[in-house]
Amino acid sequence: MAHKKIVVLIGGDARQSEIAEQCLARNMKVYMIGFDQWERNTAGIIKATGENDIPWQIVDVLLLPVSGLKEGNKVEAQFSSSETVIKEEWLRKTKNDCLLVTGIDTEPLKKLEKRIKRKWIRLIERDDVSIYNSIPSAEGTLLMALQETDITIHQSHTIVLGLGRTGQTIANTFSSLGAYVKVGTVNPAEKARAEAMGLEVFDLKDLASVVEKVDICINTIPAGVITKKELVHFPHHALIIDVASYPGGTDFTYAKQRGIKAMLAPGLPGAVAPRTAGQILAKVVFQLLEEQVTEKEDENAFS
Incomplete structure (x- = not known):
């Protein structure tokens, strides 16, 4: 039996909140870092710090905000009272086929990508x-x-x-x-x-x-x-x-x-339609996961 998909959202705005809700509706387990001031408390969505409260080794998708990664590995976090920083050790613990998803491309992201060899996806560059x-x-x-x-x-x-x-x-x-x-x-x-x-x-x-x-x-x-x-x-x-x-x-x-x-x-x-924008991003994330499953099935078929 396939394990429940695990999604980690680090920072962001109301769009990330909607992505979390959409993932929960798909029976995924959701962890959110940088959401200590988010007022929603829902079973299946866990507010986390990243320190020993997330099973990094089995995370399937990690999402950064649409605004991407900033200097010092900081990310925008509208629902946090403190700076939200991504630690490279978190990413190194993830499995090789973990999807690392961001919004826009930034110089700090390019540098991080060279150090962390995973499948990085820039959503804003996608035609859909x-x-x-x-x-x-x-x-x-x-x-x-x-x-x-x-x-x-x-x-x-x-x-x-x-x-x-x-x-x-x-x-x-x-x-x-x-x-x-x-x-x-x-x-x-x-x-x-x-x-x-x-x-x-x-x-x-x-x-x-x-x-x-x-x-x-x-x-x-x-x-x-x-x-x-x-x-x-x-x-x-x-x-x-x-x-x-x-x-x-x-x-x-x-x-x-x-x-x-x-x-x-x-x-x-x-800014004007965060719920719709979140639904759009969630839809693409689900598509990416489905494509990944298809790729694995194709690999197994020809191995």
Whole structure:
């Protein structure tokens, strides 16, 4: 009889709380480190410290927060009163096929990965997670635009920079509400996709000449695309919402000097819809475990 799957969550926010609930519903045993202030007390979910209260040798999945690993092996922990630090000795005790799952990639994570040889998975790099997350990201962007402007989205001049998974859903959302949407990109496939969606498209090198009448500019590109060169052409009433991963693609200091409202808003799924975002991440974790079982069965079949 297969043993009950064991999941350890280290740090995080309300998304991790939902992942824990989803794992429990799948009859998994859940340990949570960095949740001493979490008010839920549920049988099957154990608040732990990692010190002699977790059977590391039989853990199947270890999840880090979506924000990833920070310097000093620290992780974000919204439900803890103290710093939450991952000890390498914990990871070394895990079995070789333990899945180590994180959100975004970071330099400390790359260094740790070299020292701890396990199967590391970055959820945010997966296409399925990006597609699922694009929906709450678009809703969160729309909410910010409604709150931070004094105009309707309908007939607003809206620019979306980048037409990846998130940019595509954002552009479609604003267009469906009657905004005049233009898409800026250097990617030929994204240009073709924008035209297929019936949207006006321009090359990013021409951004400065396009923004003169913009009301809302939404950046999804994690690179410096809205610089001083472009910002001098923005009207003062314009709103910039930068949903790219930190530090975004906007010169926020210069935007402030010009009196242009520019907002960095990474991690919108966790901010506006943590329950849904947690369900999305849990669904992918379950899929990873199923894939692992299939791989083992295939290996046994050919051995």
